[in-house]
Amino acid sequence: MSRLFSDREGDDGLPGPERRLAVIALVLGTLMAVVDTTMINIALPSMARDLDISPSRAIWITNLFQVVCAAMLLVFAAASELLSRRKVYVFGIGLFTLGALGSALSPNFETLLVFRALQGVGAAATLSIGPSLYRMIFPSRLLGSALGLSSLVVAGGYAAGPSIGGLVLSVANWPWLFALNLPLGVAAVVMAWRALPREVSREGSFDSFGAIFSMLMLGGLFMAMDAVGHQASALELLAWGMLTGVALLGFVWRQRRASHPLLPLGVFRESRFRLAVGTQGTAFIGQGLTFVALSFLYQQEMGYSALHTAWLFTPWPLTIMLVGPLAGRLADRFNPALVATTGLVLLLLGLISLALLPADAGVLDSMWRTALCGAGFGLFQPPNNRELMTSVPLARSANASGVMSTTRTVGQSLGVALVGLCLAAGAGVQQALWLGAATTLLALCISIIRVGRAGRAHVEARSARAS
Structure with a gap:
């Protein structure tokens, strides 16, 4: 970890000591957005009961947040060029925190939806530019390691969210889930304003x-x-x-x-960027599909409770937390596309093993398969993010960050929709898992195409830094 804050002659980004506070601000902002999603999902039944609404209406407490967040990602990525990433990030954290306060104090369902929409806008502002801020903060030689740290934080948030939600609900009612964000949000705003790098905003219209x-x-x-x-x-x-x-x-x-287009389409002329986006999108379709399909498999076909199902998922984010930082360091030293491709191979093997999981399988038999998926995804994501972010000029990093966040969100949601389509068509959960493996195979094929190009770019970049 200490190497992330070391200095070398010729480094770009912030000086080593200044990176620490900036990273803490980014970590807090990311955790707030990620933990919120998984934590609130646990509380939906009790929220429906307390607000006197049906479970189908309660789902919109989560859905509205996700729809608004997704719709605003590209908008804030472009706005950050005009206003500066620091200002947009601070605005996002502040609005998310304000929305959390309003959600905690909401007297009815309609008011809660208004503040959840505000939280979605705030989350979009932070998530859309997070990767580009890592590129501004860290020197190029450490960008993979920094993005590995980001993957660890996201995985940790997904793993901890249900547990935090369950713990809070065991001693308090659901408004306290939103209230937890208040001290974290205030701290993140103060640190982000002080520590995030300042930049010259571009001139022109929006x-x-x-x-x-x-x-x-x-x-x-x-x-x-x-x-x-x-x-x-x-x-x-x-x-x-x-x-x-x-x-x-x-x-x-x-x-x-x-x-001054919202998203300059010229970034897609760069084949490395285009292939990294395609690889990420198809990989996240497989991930989103698998997460939902496994919930049905564990509870409806294998007879596990919701709590046991949550524990069976745990090896996936835990192995990402372990492998992600290592993958980031490997991406700084070796061809990142090759490292990401290796991760996709492991992910594909894990998904195939889950599709072959027998209905009478034991807990350990299931957990090693999800752990293999997590290891593969952890090895894939930081190198692919590094390849995506470094394949465009620094001036376009905010746009690349917005595309990355949008592709991830759309991919996961498309995977969820495909599970619904499979079930509606009468296909079983196992068939849905095979579809997840098929989309991952497509991601692997796309990734293989770019290995040579990414390798040449990696060698050239290392030679340039050495000279």
Whole structure:
């Protein structure tokens, strides 16, 4: 860990001692957003009871947060170039904390939804630019290790969220879940304002029409995927699909004509960036699909309780926490695309083993398979993130960060929708797991294509630093 804060002659980024406070601010912001999602999911039944609403309406406490967050990711990534990443990040943390306070004090369901939407906006502001801030803070030689630390934090948040939620609910009611964010949010705002690097904002206008098209496109896409997952009518699915398609066409049209586009499409001309995005998207489809499919497998077919199911999932994030930092260090020393590809091989083997899991399997038999998946995903994600972020110029790192966050969120949600589609079509959970393995195989094929190009770029970058 100490090497992350060491200095060498010619390093870019912040000086070593200044990185510590900046990293703490980023870690707190990430943990607040990640833990919130998994922690609130645990509380939905008690929230439905206390607010006197049906379970189907209570799901919108989580859904609205996710839809708003996804719709705003590209918007805030672009806004950070005009306002500075430091200001956008501080705004995001502050708004998320304010939304948490309002959620804790909400007297009814409708008021709670308003503040959950505010939290979604705040989360989008922080998550959209987090990776680009790591690139600003750390020198290039340590970027993989820094992104490995980020993966550890995210995995730890996912692992700890259900336990924290369960612990709080055992001694207090659900508003205290939101209240937990208040001291963390205040601390994160103060540290981020003091420690995050300052930068010169670009001049020019903001692409307002591009932002509107982006929000309609991503919001419509998420509603369409939610409709698939909940087996909505064909008419509803068609309406959301048409909105998404029209907004997509409008977005592309606007980006080609705007003087300062929300997302410069030229970044996709770089093959390394394009392939890293494609690899990430398909890998996260497999991950999102597998998480939901395993919940059905463990509870409906193997007879485990919800609590036991949570424990059976634990090896996945725990192994990411162990392997992620190592993967980041390997990505700094070796070809990151090769390291990421190796991780996808392990992930694919783990998913195949889960698809072959017999219904009468024991706990240990299941846990080693999820641990193998976690090890593979932990070995894949930090190197792929490094490859994605370094394949574009530093001036475009905010845009790359927004694309990364959006691709991850869309991929996971599409995986969830595919499980719903499989179940609606009468396919079993095992078939859904095989579909997850198939999407991971596609990610592996895309990743193999880029290994040579990424290797040449890695050698050139190391030679440039050495000279």
